[in-house]
Amino acid sequence: MRWDIFCQIVDNYGDAGVCWRLARSLTSLHGQEVRIFCDDLPTLNLLASGVDPEIKRRINIQPWEASHNNSRHPVETPDVVIEAFGCDLPNRYLAGLLIAPKKPIIINLEYLSAEPWIADFHGKPSPQAHGIPKYFFFPGFQENAGGLLIDPAPADSLACSATVPESLETHWKLLRPNSKRISVFCYPGAPLLKWLEDLGRLGEDFDIVLAHGQLQQLQFSSSRPKQEITLPKSIQLISIPFVSQDEYDWVLSQCDFNIVRGEDSFVRAQLAGKPFIWHIYPQEDRAHEVKLAAFLDLYLGEAPQELKHAVIAAMTWAMPAEWYQSIAGWRDHSKAWHADLQKKQADGGLAARLVAFVA
Ligand code: TRH
Numbered sequence: 001m002r003w004d005i006f007c008q009i010v011d012n013y014g015d016a017g018v019c020w021r022l023a024r025s026l027t028s029l030h031g032q033e034v035r036i037f038c039d040d041l042p043t044l045n046l047l048a049s050g051v052d053p054e055i056k057r058r059i060n061i062q063p064w065e066a067s068h069n070n071s072r073h074p075v076e077t078p079d080v081v082i083e084a085f086g087c088d089l090p091n092r093y094l095a096g097l098l099i100a101p102k103k104p105i106i107i108n109l110e111y112l113s114a115e116p117w118i119a120d121f122h123g124k125p126s127p128q129a130h131g132i133p134k135y136f137f138f139p140g141f142q143e144n145a146g147g148l149l150i151d152p153a154p155a156d157s158l159a160c161s162a163t164v165p166e167s168l169e170t171h172w173k174l175l176r177p178n179s180k181r182i183s184v185f186c187y188p189g190a191p192l193l194k195w196l197e198d199l200g201r202l203g204e205d206f207d208i209v210l211a212h213g214q215l216q217q218l219q220f221s222s223s224r225p226k227q228e229i230t231l232p233k234s235i236q237l238i239s240i241p242f243v244s245q246d247e248y249d250w251v252l253s254q255c256d257f258n259i260v261r262g263e264d265s266f267v268r269a270q271l272a273g274k275p276f277i278w279h280i281y282p283q284e285d286r287a288h289e290v291k292l293a294a295f296l297d298l299y300l301g302e303a304p305q306e307l308k309h310a311v312i313a314a315m316t317w318a319m320p321a322e323w324y325q326s327i328a329g330w331r332d333h334s335k336a337w338h339a340d341l342q343k344k345q346a347d348g349g350l351a352a353r354l355v356a357f358v359a
Helices: 014-028 041-048 053-058 064-072 091-098 166-172 192-199 214-221 245-254 264-271 287-300 305-315 324-344 349-358
Strands: 002-007 033-038 060-063 080-084 105-109 134-137 180-184 206-210 235-239 257-261 276-279
Touching: 002 014, 002 064, 014 033, 014 041, 014 053, 014 080, 014 245, 014 264, 014 349, 033 041, 033 064, 041 060, 060 064, 064 091, 105 349, 134 349, 166 245, 180 245, 192 214, 206 214, 214 235, 245 264, 257 264, 264 276, 264 324, 276 305, 287 305, 305 324
Parallel strands: 002 033, 002 080, 033 060, 080 105, 105 134, 180 206, 180 257, 206 235, 257 276
Antiparallel strands: none
């Protein structure tokens, strides 16, 4: 089938990250023909830069405005149109669909949530005045929701390989052999500086791999933003550049603990099978607190009480001294959670469920 994915980048990288991961799965694993119309090509291309050139060649990446020409090319009418995160289709593109000989179906691809209600809304029609069939598609953890974007599976990607990607060689040389590695990719509101100071008092060595922009964020949060940050000697900060999505997946798989955010890095941290803090995207109405609680309910299910307390404390930014004593149990739990996810998404996860739903 022909798929048109519409991706509007609101802020950050998550919209592009999800659309790109979906496009590559549809193309490389499900043999679909995919075009992406995106309003921020530099961001999309940055994420996509690491992928196998053969896969990249098969995905047609277009600027948002290029979709306007669709009305002049009825032959190119898609079978499926995806509105990622409810973005509105350009009017001229929609007009083209209305006069097309064959109507596609439109999918409103929603945000990922662990809340139980999404299973009731997943796959439901969203009738439109224009008459083109449209459906809600809710990614989720439950078996009766839209699934997770699990590709590329660690075994197929860089994630399993110990070979350091070229773009990270100089940074990886700085790692100390006996230190624990923590990757950091969080939003500005996190009390990261205080957190690192506390971590530095635990009596272990930690190498902190800061994603692009995180060092500046740390400096900005300090009371003396113009001066170099001083942390205990046990903490070494290593700032890495923005890398491709594959390379970022690899970083998560190589660290002992990951601080992630948004939607896509959150799923990858779980697939890395390591303990992690999810710094969920903060929403004004505090809807993120409900979402986090729903995830923790699922994630911690039958876990021992002590581990539950520790993980909830960590995920709500309590200082490491309050929960780090439970890290060994959390490590085991992360492996078990990963194995369980793999079982529950053994049908191929979101991309496979989407193809089956449309078919
Ligand atoms: O960038 P994000 O904060 O995106 C967020 C979420 O999508 C959130 O749900 C949405 O509401 C908000 O944007 C607008 O975090 P996320 O989702 O983890 O996306 C980051 C993507 O960037 C992910 O695909 C991984 C990728 N990435 C790289 O490719 N290279 C890098 O160096 C880094 C740090 C990330």
